[in-house]
Amino acid sequence: MGQWLYLLQRNVMNADTDAQELVYHSFRELVYRDIYKLLRDHGLTEDVIQESFIKAIAKGPEVRHAPVMRTWIRRVARNTALDVIRKNRKHRQMITTEFFHNPAISILLPDTEPSIANLVEDKFRDNLLYQSIRELQSDYQMLLLLHYFEEKSYKEMSQELHLSEQVISQRLARARKKLRQQFMRKWS
The missing domain is CATH 1.10.10.10 (Winged helix-like DNA-binding domain superfamily/Winged helix DNA-binding domain)
Structure with missing residues (x-):
């Protein structure tokens, strides 16, 4: 197990700043590609990585088996990304509804009455x-x-x-x- 996984499992909050940076950058390197494939947005991917890192810090010390740590980290990041996708889908639907029912904007749109x-x-x-x-x-x-x-x-x-x-x-x-x-x- 890598040093950063050991620190994450033991409680990274008690480590020095350099160790915390090592853990975060290693975490990011492990999950970035998977999350970016789901979201296709660099900024949103970075947000998800930060959110999942916070979750991993909170729950990392509870993971007892070192061999499953990498898999567990990827699962936490993937689930966080899926939560963001669900949340954004509902938000996007609400924005679209507001957009098309706004009288000021409807003047600019062609008349598409069925x-x-x-x-x-x-x-x-x-x-x-x-x-x-x-x-x-x-x-x-x-x-x-x-x-x-x-x-x-x-x-x-x-x-x-x-x-x-x-x-x-x-x-x-x-x-x-x-x-x-x-x-x-x-x-x-």
Whole structure:
């Protein structure tokens, strides 16, 4: 195990400034590439690294097994990045809604009112989709509603339903396939 991992595991806050810098830079070097692949934004990646480093400092002394330390650090950083992605997705949706409903900005945008025919077709399609969902088995309905309407992750669903994430993933794939078949029968 590297010296920096040892310091992180033992409590880096008690170390001198040079040791703390070594730990941070080594931590950053370990996780930067993985986090950047998820976020594709250097500034946001740096923010996530700092946030995950703080989490690692707080929980590092609790990790007892040295061989899993690197894996644990990568997992903490990845989970922090995924939290940021989820948070930003909700924030981005809110900004987009505010942007397009602002009267001052709507003057600058071309008039993109959907036609009556498109509105009717969308309503008809949505009704067929909901009808197809209601015709599925109840466990498939529940998985689709939890994942797509309540936006729960596989992990949250597995905790709520007391099933493994693997089982959730497989059943959700089957539910999507059944839904697609039923919907296509109605739509065509």
